Amino acid sequence: MLETLGTYAESPFDAPQFLQLTPDVYLVAWDPPHAVNAAPRLEELGSAQFSAMASVRLALLDGRSRIIWALAPKDKSRLNLKLTAGTIGSGAELTADFSQSVSAVDPFALTNGLTQNACASLVTTILNTWAGMFKLARSRSFVGFATKLLQSVNDAPSVADCVASVSGTYLLETFLNSECAEISSAILIGDAGVKRLDGDIFNESYNNGRNRLFLGTVDLAQPPARSHLVLSGPWGLAIRRLEAEGAARSLGTWWASNARKLPEVRDYLITRLGGRTPTARAAVRDLQLAEPMPARRYGALGETAAFCAVETAISVDSGVLVGGWMRDPGKSIEGLDVLTVETEPVPLELHAFDGVLPETQGGYPIKKFVAFAQTGGALRHHIQPRLELRLASGERTSLVPPPQPSDAAESRANALSIIPPRHATDALISGCLAQPLADLQDNFRKQVGGPTEILIGTQTQNPVVSIVIPLYKIYEFMKPQLAAFAADRWLAENAEIIFVLDSPEQATHVEDLLIGFHLLYGLPIRMIVMEQNGGYALACNAGASKANGRYLAMVNSDVVPLDSGWLEQLCACLMMDEQVGAAGAKLLYADNAIQHAGLKFIQDEKGRWFNHHYFKGFPRHFPQASTSREVPGVTGACLVLSRSDFEEAGGYTTDFIIGDYEDSDLCLKLRSSNKKIYYLGDVELYHFERVSISKNGDYTRGVASQYNRWLQQFRWEQEIMDVMSSIGARDGMAI
Structure with missing residues (x-):
C-alpha cells in the first residue's frame, strides 16, 4: 500500500542497462520478457571481483518482472556480465567499459511501471539494506538519488513535524493511516545522510481508531533540514516531508502546548529520552514535575465495596518497587500489573500483611502490600509509573501513584519506610526489597560527589598512622577527644588527624570549631568535607583515600581515650605480627560498663545472624574482658589496620545503608585474605554509642538495619558459621 503514486518517466529496461549510483556503486537494471519466479543471477565472465553485490526482484504492472542488481567493483576495469532470469534460455549479456562515460541512474526510470508493492x-531495500551494505549512508550523491526516488514514488507527501529537541535528540511526530499498526523500519534521509530513528518508536491508535499517532527520536548534530521520514511495514510504505520549524523548541515548551498528552506518549518520552544524557534526564524529570498526573485510586470505601490505592511506586534501574493497600471484601480484585512502554504489563507478586484504617476513614481492616516488578530499566526515569488493576470481571482499570521523589536520598528513604520493621522478614527482603534497595544505594553513591579538603595548621610529615574520624551533626565530643589526643605524646608526634564532615551544610561552623581547637591544643588537623551526606562507609573511605600514614585508625567522633598510649599499642600489635589484619580496643559506656570487648556473631531462633559485642554491659574490669585475644571481629568505632590491607580489601563496603555492619564486613573481608583480628583488653576508650546515627531519620524510621543484617548474612553466612565454630569454640566465651 502506498499513500500516493508519483509520475513515472518513460525508460524501459528491455535490454539491461549499466548505471552509476555513486562514484563506487553501480546498478544493473533489466526487464526480462516474462515474470521471474526464481532467484536471478549475475556473473562476471572475466576476472573482475566485487566487494559487495545484491539484487532485488520487482513486479511490473504488465505482469513481468524488473531485476535490479547493485554492485561495487573492486577495480574499475572492463566488466563482462552474464545475466540469468531463472528460466532456461532466458538470459542476457552486458559489457561495462569504465573508460567511457557511465550514465547516472534515473530514480524515476527505476520506479516506472512498478506495482505499488514493488x-x-x-x-525499503535501498534504504534499509543497500545503504548499509555499500556504506552509502553519508554519501551526498546517494542521498540526492534517494530523495528523488522518494519523489518518484510520492510526489506530494504529507508532513511530519520536528516538534522539539533536547541535547541533540530531535523528536518527530506525524499521523498515519489506521492500518499502519506495525512499523518495520523508520528512516530519516536528508542533509545528515541516512539515519535510522534511534530506539523504539511510538505508534499508537489515535482519534478513536481513525488514524495512528507516530513519534520517533533521532540524534543529529544539526536540526534535520530538507529531510524526509520513511516508514515501512507489512502494510507498505509511508513517506513524509519533514518540517523543522519546531526543532529548537524545548521538550517542556512543546509538552506544555501539546494537545496530545496521552499517558502513553508521556511514558514513551520518559523512557526513550531519560537515558540519553544528563540534560535529557533533567528535561523528562522537569516535565513530570511541572505536570504530574493526578493520583488515581480504584473504588470507594465501604462495607462491601472494593478499593485499591498505590501510595508508593519507586522506579530503579532494575524495576519498580510498589507499596499500597487494598480492601476487597467481595474478592473482586484479581491482580495488579505495572505498565511499560516496551513490553506487556508485568504482573506483581504482592507481599501482603494486615492493617487497619484510622477511624476517620471508617476503621476498616485492610491488606497492605509491597511488591517488586522486574521491568529492567524501562521505567527508571519515571516518577509516576502507571499500574493497572485486573478485576475478576475481566475489566482493567488504571492506577496512578502520587509523584515519587527524583532525588536518590529521598527515594531511598521512601523505600526504607514502605514496610513496617516488624514485617521485614528475610523472605520479604530477599524477594522484594533487596534489589531495589541495592539500586537506590548505587544511585545514591553516584550523586554524593567528591570531597574537598581544608588544612588547619602545619601538617605532620610522614605520619605513622592516620586517624580518620567521620563527623555527622554531633560535635560535642570533639573537644574532649582532641584534648586526649593532644595529651598523648606518641600520637601527637606520629599521627595525623583527619576529620571527614558528612553533613556539609555545617562546614563553616565545623571549620571554625576546628580552628579554635587547633589554637587551643596545637594539633594540626585535616578537614575533608563531603559534597553531600553519603553515610559512614563513603565518609571513611574518603578520609582513608587522603591518608598518608602506614596505618589507619578508624575512630568514631564519639570515642574518647581514657589514657595515652592506646594508639601506639594498637599499631604495635600490627607491627609485631603481619598476620594480624585489624586490632581493636575495649570500649566503655560513660558509667564504665563494657560496651565492646570484641565483636562476635550470634544466631536467633529463626537462624538469623546478628552482630554482638562480647561482655556488653559487664563491669569494666571483668577478668575475661581484660584478656587480649583473637576475636571474630572488632567494631569500627575504634579499628586500626594497615592502609595497604584496607585498600586491598576495597575499603568499607558502600552498599550497606546509612552506616551499620560495614565494620564486621571489613573484618570478614580481611579474614578471607587469611588475616586475623585481635582485641586488646588493656587498651580502653569511652564510646558514647550510636549518638550520630540516631540523628539520621532514614535509619531510625525504616528497615535499614534489617536490610544490612540480611545483606551481611547473604554474603558471609558460611564464613560467619566457620569463624564462630572455630574462634567461638576455642575462646569458650559464649557471653
Whole structure:
C-alpha cells in the first residue's frame, strides 16, 4: 500500500542497462520478457571481483518482472556480465567499459511501471539494506538519488513535524493511516545522510481508531533540514516531508502546548529520552514535575465495596518497587500489573500483611502490600509509573501513584519506610526489597560527589598512622577527644588527624570549631568535607583515600581515650605480627560498663545472624574482658589496620545503608585474605554509642538495619558459621 503514486518517466529496461549510483556503486537494471519466479543471477565472465553485490526482484504492472542488481567493483576495469532470469534460455549479456562515460541512474526510470508493492519494496531495500551494505549512508550523491526516488514514488507527501529537541535528540511526530499498526523500519534521509530513528518508536491508535499517532527520536548534530521520514511495514510504505520549524523548541515548551498528552506518549518520552544524557534526564524529570498526573485510586470505601490505592511506586534501574493497600471484601480484585512502554504489563507478586484504617476513614481492616516488578530499566526515569488493576470481571482499570521523589536520598528513604520493621522478614527482603534497595544505594553513591579538603595548621610529615574520624551533626565530643589526643605524646608526634564532615551544610561552623581547637591544643588537623551526606562507609573511605600514614585508625567522633598510649599499642600489635589484619580496643559506656570487648556473631531462633559485642554491659574490669585475644571481629568505632590491607580489601563496603555492619564486613573481608583480628583488653576508650546515627531519620524510621543484617548474612553466612565454630569454640566465651 502506498499513500500516493508519483509520475513515472518513460525508460524501459528491455535490454539491461549499466548505471552509476555513486562514484563506487553501480546498478544493473533489466526487464526480462516474462515474470521471474526464481532467484536471478549475475556473473562476471572475466576476472573482475566485487566487494559487495545484491539484487532485488520487482513486479511490473504488465505482469513481468524488473531485476535490479547493485554492485561495487573492486577495480574499475572492463566488466563482462552474464545475466540469468531463472528460466532456461532466458538470459542476457552486458559489457561495462569504465573508460567511457557511465550514465547516472534515473530514480524515476527505476520506479516506472512498478506495482505499488514493488515501489515500496525497492525503497525499503535501498534504504534499509543497500545503504548499509555499500556504506552509502553519508554519501551526498546517494542521498540526492534517494530523495528523488522518494519523489518518484510520492510526489506530494504529507508532513511530519520536528516538534522539539533536547541535547541533540530531535523528536518527530506525524499521523498515519489506521492500518499502519506495525512499523518495520523508520528512516530519516536528508542533509545528515541516512539515519535510522534511534530506539523504539511510538505508534499508537489515535482519534478513536481513525488514524495512528507516530513519534520517533533521532540524534543529529544539526536540526534535520530538507529531510524526509520513511516508514515501512507489512502494510507498505509511508513517506513524509519533514518540517523543522519546531526543532529548537524545548521538550517542556512543546509538552506544555501539546494537545496530545496521552499517558502513553508521556511514558514513551520518559523512557526513550531519560537515558540519553544528563540534560535529557533533567528535561523528562522537569516535565513530570511541572505536570504530574493526578493520583488515581480504584473504588470507594465501604462495607462491601472494593478499593485499591498505590501510595508508593519507586522506579530503579532494575524495576519498580510498589507499596499500597487494598480492601476487597467481595474478592473482586484479581491482580495488579505495572505498565511499560516496551513490553506487556508485568504482573506483581504482592507481599501482603494486615492493617487497619484510622477511624476517620471508617476503621476498616485492610491488606497492605509491597511488591517488586522486574521491568529492567524501562521505567527508571519515571516518577509516576502507571499500574493497572485486573478485576475478576475481566475489566482493567488504571492506577496512578502520587509523584515519587527524583532525588536518590529521598527515594531511598521512601523505600526504607514502605514496610513496617516488624514485617521485614528475610523472605520479604530477599524477594522484594533487596534489589531495589541495592539500586537506590548505587544511585545514591553516584550523586554524593567528591570531597574537598581544608588544612588547619602545619601538617605532620610522614605520619605513622592516620586517624580518620567521620563527623555527622554531633560535635560535642570533639573537644574532649582532641584534648586526649593532644595529651598523648606518641600520637601527637606520629599521627595525623583527619576529620571527614558528612553533613556539609555545617562546614563553616565545623571549620571554625576546628580552628579554635587547633589554637587551643596545637594539633594540626585535616578537614575533608563531603559534597553531600553519603553515610559512614563513603565518609571513611574518603578520609582513608587522603591518608598518608602506614596505618589507619578508624575512630568514631564519639570515642574518647581514657589514657595515652592506646594508639601506639594498637599499631604495635600490627607491627609485631603481619598476620594480624585489624586490632581493636575495649570500649566503655560513660558509667564504665563494657560496651565492646570484641565483636562476635550470634544466631536467633529463626537462624538469623546478628552482630554482638562480647561482655556488653559487664563491669569494666571483668577478668575475661581484660584478656587480649583473637576475636571474630572488632567494631569500627575504634579499628586500626594497615592502609595497604584496607585498600586491598576495597575499603568499607558502600552498599550497606546509612552506616551499620560495614565494620564486621571489613573484618570478614580481611579474614578471607587469611588475616586475623585481635582485641586488646588493656587498651580502653569511652564510646558514647550510636549518638550520630540516631540523628539520621532514614535509619531510625525504616528497615535499614534489617536490610544490612540480611545483606551481611547473604554474603558471609558460611564464613560467619566457620569463624564462630572455630574462634567461638576455642575462646569458650559464649557471653
